[in-house]
Amino acid sequence: MKKAALALALALPLLLFAFKPAFAHNEAEVGDIRIVGGWGIEPPLIGQLNTIVIQVTSISTGDPVTNAFANANVVVKKGGVQKALELTPAEEAGWYEAEIIPTQLGQYAIAFSGRIGTQQVNTQIELEDVEDTKRLNFPEGGDSNQGIPEDFVDQMRQVITGLTVQVENANTSAQNASDAAASAAQSAGETRSAADRAYLVGLVGIGVGVAGIAIAAVALSKKA
Template structure:
């Protein structure tokens, strides 16, 4: 009897199919509009992502905006989580005013980006929170809990079957040859022992996975 425990391997394919929801945060510093968020939303722990920025200023016509280029020549960007912080390199997107910084978030929770420096003489010193990073549960299918329940049921059935086999062997309901000096009986016991060991290993693997 074999107990196979399946895992989900395709998170990157799920992430690639998610359209950005653009739940970004925007702040204003004098004439500049600074927007920060994740390139792929929702952000998931352990999955490669980008911190995405958009920096604009009023355009030539009323109500219009244009991208600001070369911002991070004089502005430093730092990503923060709890008491940890890291200065990040920011790359320019082909679109004027758009920037990004590759990152793999390693913890769930709230991240913040700090900008310090100057844009054409305007002092920039702000902190912008971005969308919380979530656990892989947001992408898991089938859900880990339901999968665990199915595994536990399978293990219970295996244990019950093993107990029945042992009972039949002891009661003589399952017969083994006695003409070979008890070798058949020994093999039967050995087979049941191997089955028991397999079940124990499966239980250990299930506990470790959780």
């Protein structure tokens, strides 16, 4: 009997440790409603897809509350910014989840307002701080060229430099061609103006000649 009691005493701490909650979730109680919330993946890391998970139960009965947020609003908050959560029921009754990618380090919170069942709620739950991915990086990142041969980087730089020079030369050629076209257009305009003036002078000359012939004909007719 003593051996059995001793074995139980030794095993009890192990049993308690085994049933310790795996997630660092926080909770809030409002009337007969208990709300537990936290990250689905912990620790939460910046820029990594995660979920916010929420459990809603009745304190008096311990039963899960289904369709808990039919008449309640749930938002995730970071500082003065907030976003409505699109919660969907999880496989286990009373649990709800929403996907999210945290984009800033630090603490987030879930705020509840409205009515859960017959209970009015206006409370919030703080979430575990979002951490930098460097905490779990392995091996630690080096310079930005890590894993890329240095000669390849140099070749790419040379190619880019060559392309840049070609683009600049092409721009210069295009500008020269544009200037030449403009000059040609101006010369053509000047030539046309000169031709127009010569044409007018010719017409005047023809007119003067015709007039002279007419005068001469009149004079001859009078002598006759």
